[in-house]
Amino acid sequence: MPKYYFDVENGHGHESDDIGSEHQTLESVGLHIGKILTDIARDEIPGTHSARIIVRARDEQGNHVGKGRLSFETEW
Structure with a gap:
């Protein structure tokens, strides 16, 4: 199964993914991007x-x- 790497930029700088994870399809890669975004946002x-x-x-x-x-x- 192909391996993909997910690099993150946020207010704390840039983090390169050196471990990666396996995904069968690009659709799965897209879903994983969404999961990473929501996990980081929650924190x-x-x-x-x-x-x-x-x-x-x-x-x-x-x-x-x-x-x-x-x-x-946010604005107030």
């Missing part, structure tokens, strides 16, 4: 007024295969 958004999180997926050859982005902002 980082409470207690902040704004956040921007980007997850980029790459295959074993380093080719970009997908991206997800989440932005959050």
Whole structure:
């Protein structure tokens, strides 16, 4: 099964995924991007007024295969 890597950018900088995870399809890769975004948002958004999180997926050859982005902002 192909392995994909999920790199994250957020307010704390850039984290490269050196471990990766196996996915049968690109649809599965996209769903995993969404899971990563929601997991990070749950941990980082409470207690902040704004956040921007980007997850980029790459295959074993380093080719970009997908991206997800989440932005959050409150005003009062």
